[in-house]
Amino acid sequence: MAATLLKEQKDISAFVDSIDTFLLDCDGVIWAANHVFDGVQTVLDLLRSKGKRILFVTNNSTKSRKSYLKKFQSLDIHASAEEIFGSSYAAAYYIANVLKFPKDKSVYVIGMAGVREELESEGISHIEDDGTNLHAMDEMATIKPDPRVGAVLLGFDLNINYKKYAKAFTYLHADKNCHFLATNSDLTFPAGGTVYPGTGALLAALSAPLDREPVVLGKPHQPMLDVIIAKYHLDKARTCMVGDRLDTDIEFGKTGGLKTLLVMTGVTTEEALKKSSIQPDYYIASLGNLQP
Amino acid sequence: MAATLLKEQKDISAFVDSIDTFLLDCDGVIWAANHVFDGVQTVLDLLRSKGKRILFVTNNSTKSRKSYLKKFQSLDIHASAEEIFGSSYAAAYYIANVLKFPKDKSVYVIGMAGVREELESEGISHIEDDGTNLHAMDEMATIKPDPRVGAVLLGFDLNINYKKYAKAFTYLHADKNCHFLATNSDLTFPAGGTVYPGTGALLAALSAPLDREPVVLGKPHQPMLDVIIAKYHLDKARTCMVGDRLDTDIEFGKTGGLKTLLVMTGVTTEEALKKSSIQPDYYIASLGNLQP
Numbered sequence: 001m002a003a004t005l006l007k008e009q010k011d012i013s014a015f016v017d018s019i020d021t022f023l024l025d026c027d028g029v030i031w032a033a034n035h036v037f038d039g040v041q042t043v044l045d046l047l048r049s050k051g052k053r054i055l056f057v058t059n060n061s062t063k064s065r066k067s068y069l070k071k072f073q074s075l076d077i078h079a080s081a082e083e084i085f086g087s088s089y090a091a092a093y094y095i096a097n098v099l100k101f102p103k104d105k106s107v108y109v110i111g112m113a114g115v116r117e118e119l120e121s122e123g124i125s126h127i128e129d130d131g132t133n134l135h136a137m138d139e140m141a142t143i144k145p146d147p148r149v150g151a152v153l154l155g156f157d158l159n160i161n162y163k164k165y166a167k168a169f170t171y172l173h174a175d176k177n178c179h180f181l182a183t184n185s186d187l188t189f190p191a192g193g194t195v196y197p198g199t200g201a202l203l204a205a206l207s208a209p210l211d212r213e214p215v216v217l218g219k220p221h222q223p224m225l226d227v228i229i230a231k232y233h234l235d236k237a238r239t240c241m242v243g244d245r246l247d248t249d250i251e252f253g254k255t256g257g258l259k260t261l262l263v264m265t266g267v268t269t270e271e272a273l274k275k276s277s278i279q280p281d282y283y284i285a286s287l288g289n290l291q292p
Numbered sequence: 293m294a295a296t297l298l299k300e301q302k303d304i305s306a307f308v309d310s311i312d313t314f315l316l317d318c319d320g321v322i323w324a325a326n327h328v329f330d331g332v333q334t335v336l337d338l339l340r341s342k343g344k345r346i347l348f349v350t351n352n353s354t355k356s357r358k359s360y361l362k363k364f365q366s367l368d369i370h371a372s373a374e375e376i377f378g379s380s381y382a383a384a385y386y387i388a389n390v391l392k393f394p395k396d397k398s399v400y401v402i403g404m405a406g407v408r409e410e411l412e413s414e415g416i417s418h419i420e421d422d423g424t425n426l427h428a429m430d431e432m433a434t435i436k437p438d439p440r441v442g443a444v445l446l447g448f449d450l451n452i453n454y455k456k457y458a459k460a461f462t463y464l465h466a467d468k469n470c471h472f473l474a475t476n477s478d479l480t481f482p483a484g485g486t487v488y489p490g491t492g493a494l495l496a497a498l499s500a501p502l503d504r505e506p507v508v509l510g511k512p513h514q515p516m517l518d519v520i521i522a523k524y525h526l527d528k529a530r531t532c533m534v535g536d537r538l539d540t541d542i543e544f545g546k547t548g549g550l551k552t553l554l555v556m557t558g559v560t561t562e563e564a565l566k567k568s569s570i571q572p573d574y575y576i577a578s579l580g581n582l583q584p
Contacts, residue, residue, distance in 0.1 A: 062429065133423065133450065133453075137450065140484060143488075157454070158425065158429065158454050159425055160454050160457075161451070161452060161453050162449070162450050162451070165452075165493070165494075169488065169489050169493075170486070170488075173487070174486075191432045194466075195465070195501075196461065197454075197497065197498070198501065201457070201497045201498070201501040202454075202457075202497055204496035204500035205489065205493045205497035206489070206493070208479055208489075208496035209479040209480045209487075209490065
């Protein structure tokens with residue numbers, strides 16, 4: 001069914017009344033680079049004043065919730081760390097509460113500060129390598145599986161190297177019971193007007209030689225939604241995913257049985273929306289227009 | 293058609309008479325780790341004495357032909373650098389003679405000494421990064437495409453890092469005319485009784501975020517065979533690929549229209565051979581038995 005445009009005041013009010021929780025993508029919805037879209041702060045305040053729960057849902061694994069909050073503060077957007085739900089936190093929550101990871105086990109981490117901080121916030125032991133690499137092929141023999149490792153978690157890592165790949169591979173190849181997790185699978189990320197290889201690219205190097213696929217804790221993969229639903233006990237019928245991308249945000253919400261709202265301030269044009277097989281329930285020019 | 297076992301003297305002699313050039317895989321055919329199979333040296337000498345051309349065809353990109361020769365010498369196998377045909381050399385030959393790469397252009401290299409040495413042997417200019425990595429996300433902006441780069445060549449690289457990935461991606465993403473090449477696509481390689489992520493794994497991280505596939509200069513990909521045929525002007529009907537793997541060596545030869553001989557000293561068991569849809573023309577217990 002084609003998406004319904006939210007434009008008339010009464011339609012916007014009726015829509016907002018039907019929703020208790022808004023899951024908001026950030027880039028292309030709240031801001032673009034360092035520009036906050038007009039009216040967004042007003043809408044966030046209005047929704048909160050009506051008792052709506054707001055969660056900022058991001059695939060960015062390099063920052064913890066606390067650290068990501070600084071981005072909001074730098075843009076003068078009111079938010080609290082409790083309203084931020086990143087893929088690193090989703091992974092840590094999943095390991096602690098879904099896997100019920102044994103206390104004597106460790107997670108081998110490929111990733112940056114966001115992953116480490118969120119694992120620590122959930123009290124999960126973790127092991128990682130420094131940036132030093134192997135120097136010769138015969139050092140391969142120095143890679144010995146650490147019996148404490150019960151899971152491998154890969155997030156974006158600017159310091160990825162062969163030693164990390166070889167160790168992560170060794171854990172997952174040698175022990176089929178070792179959990180294989182990734183924060184997200186975005187193949188690229190935007191920066192400086194272009195794109196660069198993202199977590200999904202780094203993940204491809206690890207999953208290609210293994211005959212197994214990771215559990216991915218980012219959009220559009222459902223384990224991230226499972227974690228959000230489990231933590232907040234949300235009523236799916238009264239939860240709306242708001243995003244600017246059809247193949248991640250809207251797909252994520254639709255597969256999960258949520259309501260979905262596409263904003264036209266990001267990557268999706270009206271023409272692309274019309275042509276797509278992925279149709280949100282609603283679309284709106286900007287989140288800033290969602291003023292009930 | 294099921295493979296024919298070479299066991300009787302007259303069959304072996306008739307087979308050898310029908311072939312001018314033998315393309316020999318090394319690991320599992322000539323040797324296993326540091327053990328040379330019985331009779332192999334005798335067979336190599338016999339074939340040479342009958343005027344047969346021998347080429348050792350290897351996907352290992354970390355060593356140049358000269359450097360790989362040292363492996364033969366260390367195992368007391370008579371061979372010359374001219375008889376060795378590695379994937380790094382195949383890539384260099386392809387760039388020089390098939391692409392007819394302009395002299396004012398450079399190849400951006402992810403790889404080790406083998407790749408560098410073979411590019412130099414063909415007089416091809418190349419650029420690579422040292423092992424230093426990016427330290428912060430905002431250093432991404434320091435990645436500027438070098439206009440001299442007209443091709444990206446990826447081989448196995450123990451010093452792979454994010455900066456190399458980001459640069460290689462930037463060249464290939466920004467310029468669709470920039471050639472995308474890889475020495476081989478083996479997902480793993482054996483070492484110390486286990487396996488580690490191979491060139492194909494590293495390649496996956498680069499090709500996943502691009503909407504293009506590389507030309508691969510290793511078995512079972514045909515560009516490697518095209519290069520061998522072009523260089524030596526071989527008669528395919530009188531050329532035989534000898535290997536221990538059905539999905540690389542035998543597939544390589546069959547797709548290319550060569551005769552194929554499977555040896556049972558490597559990874560393929562008789563039971564696996566019977567079950568496989570890939571059937572070589574002939575099979576033999578060991579290359580050491582090929583005594584006409």
